[in-house]
Amino acid sequence: MSSIPAADERWIAATYRVRSAADAIDARAQAIALEQSIEAPLAAVRNARVLREVVAQVASVTAVAPDVFDVSIRLAVETTGFEAGQLLNMLFGNTSLHDDVVLVDAEFPVSFVAHFGGPRFGIAGIRKLTGAHGRPLTCSALKPQGLPPAELAAIAGTFARAGIDVIKDDHGLADQASAPFAQRVRAVQRAVDDANRDTGGRSIYAPSLTGHYGQMADQLVKAREAGAQMILVAPMVSGAGSLAALARGCGMPIVAHPALAGVTRIAPPLLLGKLFRLFGADATIFPNAGGRFSWSPEACCAIAHAARAPWDGVAPMLPVPAGGMTVARVPEMHARFGDDTMLLIGGSLLVARDGLAARARDFVSAVRESGGKP
Amino acid sequence: MSSIPAADERWIAATYRVRSAADAIDARAQAIALEQSIEAPLAAVRNARVLREVVAQVASVTAVAPDVFDVSIRLAVETTGFEAGQLLNMLFGNTSLHDDVVLVDAEFPVSFVAHFGGPRFGIAGIRKLTGAHGRPLTCSALKPQGLPPAELAAIAGTFARAGIDVIKDDHGLADQASAPFAQRVRAVQRAVDDANRDTGGRSIYAPSLTGHYGQMADQLVKAREAGAQMILVAPMVSGAGSLAALARGCGMPIVAHPALAGVTRIAPPLLLGKLFRLFGADATIFPNAGGRFSWSPEACCAIAHAARAPWDGVAPMLPVPAGGMTVARVPEMHARFGDDTMLLIGGSLLVARDGLAARARDFVSAVRESGGKP
Numbered sequence: 001m002s003s004i005p006a007a008d009e010r011w012i013a014a015t016y017r018v019r020s021a022a023d024a025i026d027a028r029a030q031a032i033a034l035e036q037s038i039e040a041p042l043a044a045v046r047n048a049r050v051l052r053e054v055v056a057q058v059a060s061v062t063a064v065a066p067d068v069f070d071v072s073i074r075l076a077v078e079t080t081g082f083e084a085g086q087l088l089n090m091l092f093g094n095t096s097l098h099d100d101v102v103l104v105d106a107e108f109p110v111s112f113v114a115h116f117g118g119p120r121f122g123i124a125g126i127r128k129l130t131g132a133h134g135r136p137l138t139c140s141a142l143k144p145q146g147l148p149p150a151e152l153a154a155i156a157g158t159f160a161r162a163g164i165d166v167i168k169d170d171h172g173l174a175d176q177a178s179a180p181f182a183q184r185v186r187a188v189q190r191a192v193d194d195a196n197r198d199t200g201g202r203s204i205y206a207p208s209l210t211g212h213y214g215q216m217a218d219q220l221v222k223a224r225e226a227g228a229q230m231i232l233v234a235p236m237v238s239g240a241g242s243l244a245a246l247a248r249g250c251g252m253p254i255v256a257h258p259a260l261a262g263v264t265r266i267a268p269p270l271l272l273g274k275l276f277r278l279f280g281a282d283a284t285i286f287p288n289a290g291g292r293f294s295w296s297p298e299a300c301c302a303i304a305h306a307a308r309a310p311w312d313g314v315a316p317m318l319p320v321p322a323g324g325m326t327v328a329r330v331p332e333m334h335a336r337f338g339d340d341t342m343l344l345i346g347g348s349l350l351v352a353r354d355g356l357a358a359r360a361r362d363f364v365s366a367v368r369e370s371g372g373k374p
Numbered sequence: 375m376s377s378i379p380a381a382d383e384r385w386i387a388a389t390y391r392v393r394s395a396a397d398a399i400d401a402r403a404q405a406i407a408l409e410q411s412i413e414a415p416l417a418a419v420r421n422a423r424v425l426r427e428v429v430a431q432v433a434s435v436t437a438v439a440p441d442v443f444d445v446s447i448r449l450a451v452e453t454t455g456f457e458a459g460q461l462l463n464m465l466f467g468n469t470s471l472h473d474d475v476v477l478v479d480a481e482f483p484v485s486f487v488a489h490f491g492g493p494r495f496g497i498a499g500i501r502k503l504t505g506a507h508g509r510p511l512t513c514s515a516l517k518p519q520g521l522p523p524a525e526l527a528a529i530a531g532t533f534a535r536a537g538i539d540v541i542k543d544d545h546g547l548a549d550q551a552s553a554p555f556a557q558r559v560r561a562v563q564r565a566v567d568d569a570n571r572d573t574g575g576r577s578i579y580a581p582s583l584t585g586h587y588g589q590m591a592d593q594l595v596k597a598r599e600a601g602a603q604m605i606l607v608a609p610m611v612s613g614a615g616s617l618a619a620l621a622r623g624c625g626m627p628i629v630a631h632p633a634l635a636g637v638t639r640i641a642p643p644l645l646l647g648k649l650f651r652l653f654g655a656d657a658t659i660f661p662n663a664g665g666r667f668s669w670s671p672e673a674c675c676a677i678a679h680a681a682r683a684p685w686d687g688v689a690p691m692l693p694v695p696a697g698g699m700t701v702a703r704v705p706e707m708h709a710r711f712g713d714d715t716m717l718l719i720g721g722s723l724l725v726a727r728d729g730l731a732a733r734a735r736d737f738v739s740a741v742r743e744s745g746g747k748p
Contacts, residue, residue, distance in 0.1 A: 054520030146428030
């Protein structure tokens with residue numbers, strides 16, 4: 001992905017798609033620029049430096065359809081304080097309250113990107129950890145919520161014995177009475193360790209960290225003590241700042257979950273792709289076309305592209321298509337997303353019930369045997 | 375607001391407004407119930423307790439317009455782990471990814487509400503702190519971002535000398551180089567203290583806490599040291615869990631800001647009204663009708679109602695209409711929202727420039743003189 005040349009290191013270029021009558025769009029664009037920076041009329045600004053260096057600037061207005069315009073606005077880097085939540089705030093905080101605007105893209109200066117650093121492990125790091133090379137990775141989820149730790153652990157053991165690379169908590173698992181975090185993580189990790197010992201495999205367990213950052217940091221300590229090697233985070237629930245802080249310090253790959261990410265107001269390739277990657281997610285789960293969610297194949301490919309495209313030394317992030325996928329769809333998903341993908345199949349393995357182990361093995365075999373892209 | 379009778383303490387009643395053909399709505403309703411609980415087909419569930427006590431249940435489906443239905447779903451309290459972010463996750467995490475669904479309301483058991491506790495100060499606590507009784511409170515915002523601490527402090531001093539009750543950071547102020555948090559808060563608080571000493575007034579300064587919870591907790595310490603008596607938080611940026619944790623421990627009123635709250639997918643009276651109140655916000659800012667945002671008078675009254683309606687001993691929260699308001703609109707806003715309201719006017723005071731002090735005094739006088747509701 002292109003970044004802004006060094007000469008403009010002080011500005012982020014955000015693109016908003018705005019519904020507006022043609023004769024009103026210039027004023028609307030200027031209003032967005034003020035809303036997303038000084039949040040006051042220009043007449044209220046008496047400080048010359050603020051006018052010159054802080055007020056956002058309308059760079060271009062382009063008609064893309066009748067009464068629909070792409071407005072490119074330059075936002076001052078300094079207003080973000082280099083903090084993930086504050087970046088979202090400056091990109092879309094108040095404008096998210098206007099239902100005629102979608103945030104469709106953003107481009108960042110090289111030095112700004114370097115400050116966040118992106119994925120610390122990325123695709124290569126996750127492959128190294130799992131030993132999975134030359135094919136898509138496999139992933140499944142521990143569910144349903146409400147099971148006691150021992151039953152979740154039994155499912156995890158079955159997945160690990162089948163050779164599934166990454167076994168993650170369902171994003172609905174938090175710190176509930178039915179399976180408190182510490183007990184669950186210890187039991188599941190032990191089951192995965194036992195399976196790996198028996199099979200010689202290298203399955204990885206990714207527990208879900210929830211709550212505010214203080215709680216997540218406590219859970220991380222417990223996850224580490226139990227031997228977990230990966231974590232799951234829902235950045236729009238926990239706050240993007242928690243993701244960025246975990247990426248800086250957790251020392252293991254992070255899988256981002258799209259819960260609460262909505263659909264209509266920040267374009268998914270930007271939010272689940274570029275921004276989660278910028279903040280340091282190593283893999284990003286998204287609802288694949290043709291499952292329980294109505295996202296288009298084009299939108300899903302755009303997310304995968306944003307996750308993996310070359311970007312100023314930022315490591316590529318693993319795209320994880322999910323949401324009602326089945327073993328029968330493995331060849332098609334492999335063909336669409338290529339090798340550098342992790343295929344997540346959850347519920348449709350579990351409906352096999354007594355046949356869970358066999359269906360999990362079928363999933364692993366299907367991925368190894370499917371051709372995929374050359 | 376009504377809560378669920380004690381007999382049903384184990385269930386939250388969430389209402390989703392769903393676009394669907396009439397012959398598909400029952401299946402769609404059932405799919406939402408599964409998505410927002412076990413996230414798997416029923417056939418995948420082997421544990422009888424999970425089927426009985428954890429799987430969400432469709433309570434009713436009501437046609438509200440052609441191809442539009444209100445679906446009421448019972449979500450198990452235990453799945454929330456009594457954590458604010460996880461509650462949002464269970465209410466709307468994955469379903470936020472479906473653009474045919476809006477989360478319109480939720481009702482909680484009495485014991486669940488008691489667990490969160492709601493506003494610790496509420497309207498009465500903010501009135502006590504400011505000494506403002508028998509009229510709406512006045513509020514203004516420090517802006518534009520980009521100013522050095524001394525210039526923000528000068529504006530704050532002018533507001534305090536004019537007798538404005540609450541002076542808050544603009545929500546765009548974070549921990550930026552132009553006005554680092556600690557320096558800004560010290561300078562602004564000192565200016566407000568000096569003004570209060572001179573005038574005998576009791577203006578309060580509310581700095582904005584940003585970043586992840588660890589950073590917010592550090593900033594809280596600095597704010598306390600400086601003498602601040604109120605804080606501003608944007609829960610959808612920082613994560614709802616940070617708001618709930620601050621409400622438990624910060625010891626001062628919290629003003630919630632709607633940044634990143636979107637509009638179209640969680641009804642504002644639920645999110646900015648009921649949920650922010652549940653989590654412990656003492657005041658909630660929302661874009662008032664007729665300003666820079668296009669929200670209807672009805673939506674704004676519904677937010678104010680959700681903020682203040684009787685609710686099982688939960689303290690009422692102060693509604694704060696804002697977003698392009700002017701002194702000329704004070705009587706109309708007072709009449710619409712009544713005395714138990716805080717009127718926030720920011721930019722339109724600042725455009726007075728050299729006349730800032732006079733216009734701020736006009737604001738304070740207009741509120742004292744306006745009749746309001748009987």
